[in-house]
Amino acid sequence: MIAVLKFPGTNGDYDVLRALELAGLRGEIVWYKDYRPGAYDAVVLAGGFSYGDRLRAGAVAAATKAVEHVREDAERGVPVLGICNGFQILVEAGLLPGALIPNDPPGFISRWIPIRVVDNETPFTLLYQRGEVVYMPVAHAEGRYIPEGSPRAVFKYVENPNGSVDDIAGVARGNVLGLMPHPERAVDPRISRNGVGGLKLWLSLKEWLRR
Numbered sequence: 001m002i003a004v005l006k007f008p009g010t011n012g013d014y015d016v017l018r019a020l021e022l023a024g025l026r027g028e029i030v031w032y033k034d035y036r037p038g039a040y041d042a043v044v045l046a047g048g049f050s051y052g053d054r055l056r057a058g059a060v061a062a063a064t065k066a067v068e069h070v071r072e073d074a075e076r077g078v079p080v081l082g083i084c085n086g087f088q089i090l091v092e093a094g095l096l097p098g099a100l101i102p103n104d105p106p107g108f109i110s111r112w113i114p115i116r117v118v119d120n121e122t123p124f125t126l127l128y129q130r131g132e133v134v135y136m137p138v139a140h141a142e143g144r145y146i147p148e149g150s151p152r153a154v155f156k157y158v159e160n161p162n163g164s165v166d167d168i169a170g171v172a173r174g175n176v177l178g179l180m181p182h183p184e185r186a187v188d189p190r191i192s193r194n195g196v197g198g199l200k201l202w203l204s205l206k207e208w209l210r211r
Contacts, residue, residue: 002027002205003040005070005086007061012047012083012184019184020044023202025209032066041209042079042123043070045086047139047182057100057142058088067093079123079205080176084140087170087178096171096178097148104163108141112194114158115169115181122154122172123208127200133158134197136181143180145171155179 004016006029013029020027027044051060061067067089074080074095082090090096103109112135117128128134138161145164154177155170162180170179183198192198 001040002042002044003030003035004028004044004046005030005032005035005066006046007032007048007050007064007066009050010046010048010085012085012182015182015184016044016046016083019187019198019202022187023199023206025202025206032061032064035066035069037069037072038076040073040078042205043073043081045070045080045082045089046184047084047086050085050089056088056092058085058090058092061089062092071095074174074176077175079208081124081205082176082178083182083184084138084143084180087180088142090176090178095176096173097151098171099146099148100142100180101144101146102142103140103144103161106141108139109143109161110137110139111161112137113161113181115155116158117154118156119152119154119172122177122204123175124177124201124204125154126204126207128204134186134200135194136183136186136198138162138181140180145169145180147171155181
């Protein structure tokens with residue numbers, strides 16, 4: 001079972017649940033107060049505006065007991081994925097390096113963009129080809145990635161929409177991955193006019209869990 005962690009203000013949870021279903025995976029939405037470490041095969045922190053982005057995007061959620069439990073699971077090798085606000089939460093909590101700051105140029109962006117897979121050795125990218133370009137939508141105002149040290153980039157923007165250093169769209173540390181684009185919104189050809197480039201991410205997780 002895969003936990004789709006929900007905080008006050010999370011709004012991408014049902015999209016993630018649908019993506020999991022399309023990939024043949026079982027998921028359930030878990031309210032943050034009900035999350036229990038050791039109970040799930042993988043964890044997804046979905047997008048949205050947790051706690052209304054107070055202080056900084058993801059900062060309040062990062063301080064919750066639920067994220068401490070996610071950290072415990074990550075240390076045990078459980079795959080953890082943070083999408084958009086989920087990525088911001090993982091960075092604020094120190095599970096991923098660097099910082100996510102307001103876009104440059106400033107403002108909210110919402111559009112489909114091409115991204116390149118530069119690392120296909122994570123639980124979420126096994127089925128991609130290194131160098132493969134896929135389209136996914138972005139929807140954020142604080143997505144400019146500022147690295148700390150030499151982060152493990154997994155996805156890079158082909159067309160940088162927010163000023164992220166080195167065009168980084170997603171990074172990993174071990175079994176933890178965060179990215180600003182929304183793979184859960186690029187899985188169904190009936191509503192994804194730019195293809196289903198996000199589906200392989202969920203199928204990769206399925207393959208990793210099968211192994």
